[in-house]
Amino acid sequence: MHQGTTIDWRASLDAAWTKRSSLWQNPQIDCFRVFHGYEEGSRGTVIEKFNDAAVIDYKTDIRDDLPHIKTVLLDLFPFKNIIAKGHQSLGLSLKERTHVLHGNDALATCHEHELKFSVKLDAPHNPGLYLDARDARQWIVNNSADRRILNLFAFTGSLGLSAAHGKATEVIHLDRSKELLPRIQENYRINGVQFEARNFLRGDIYKHLPRAIKAGKRFDGIILDPPPKVYQSPYAKHKPSGQDFSALIKYCAQLLNPGGWVLGMLHRFDFSWDDFEDQVTQASNGLLLPESRLTSGIDFPESLPDKKLRVSTFITP
Ligand SMILES: C[S@@+](CC[C@H](N)C(=O)[O-])C[C@H]1O[C@@H](n2cnc3c(N)ncnc32)[C@H](O)[C@@H]1O
Incomplete structure (x- = not known):
């Protein structure tokens, strides 16, 4: 049975969120990378925000941590949808590595300066906006x-x-x-x-x-x-x-x-x-x-x- 990791998600995500205040305070931008794990506390995990949706991508097995990550994310921002996707290199089936943690929308529309972009939250790779x-x-x-x-x-x-x-x-x-x-x-x-x-x-x-x-x-x-x-x-x-x-x-x-x-x-x-x-x-x-x-x-x-x-x-x- 997989055990949860020892990563302090609350400390890491709080620090990452604070660092990005110029982005979430910018009324023209509602999409950005919330957590860049390689440098911010969990190698292989990134979390991106597309308007009111969060997409967690993981390459190391953090499946047991996902409920806690969801709680921390909801304390940071009133996300309507949170989805997690594991990388194929984990050797899990697509079903085993895709988790809808919160909400059930498959699409979101996000904003960057004057443009809007439609993203597919459950797309196996990038949701549609780099x-x-x-x-x-x-x-x-x-x-x-x-x-x-x-x-x-x-x-x-x-x-x-x-x-x-x-x-x-x-x-x-x-x-x-x-x-x-x-x-x-x-x-x-x-x-x-x-x-x-x-x-x-x-x-x-x-x-x-x-x-x-x-x-x-x-x-x-x-x-x-x-x-x-x-x-x-x-x-x-x-x-x-x-x-x-x-x-x-x-x-x-x-x-x-x-x-x-x-x-x-x-x-x-x-x-x-x-x-x-x-x-x-x-x-x-x-x-x-x-x-x-x-x-x-x-x-x-x-x-x-x-x-x-x-x-x-x-x-x-
Ligand atoms: C990294 S993505 C490009 C991202 C895009 N420039 C953006 O910013 O949204 C690479 C794209 O190249 C396309 N592609 C890969 N090889 C190609 C080829 N030989 N001819 C045309 N398109 C190709 C893929 O289908 C994929 O959509």
């Missing part, structure tokens, strides 16, 4: 006016929607997963942002980008957020490795208008930030030069700066 990209979304809002934007690896479209909200003339989203297209549409719909369904493309990036280049498509901004390990693709002439920036940047360089920008997100720890930027400049034959750096907020405390999300923007001179 909270560490908050500042990247703001950068995109502020740098997309009158530009045609391409959002690659779109997921639920939060980055492209930020561009549309920032008055981009057009935003094209591309993701290979079919289930995501209705979720992108839903995010546009709840924000009252106009869209054309033909701008939400489903397909493999290694198929679509060469076609777009051939067809003479051009963009003034490209958002490039590949997963840490890009899947192998029958359309790639090479074997994609890691985030595959060198190959992807070669495509982007051919799709970019003069004066255009690329925003790239580094999710791997085997690269330094400088290495990443050099790699992009080299792959683009000197066309893309680093311009600014962005990272995750105070809700993702890391003592090692290279453990944080690293986002660079590049411009064509």
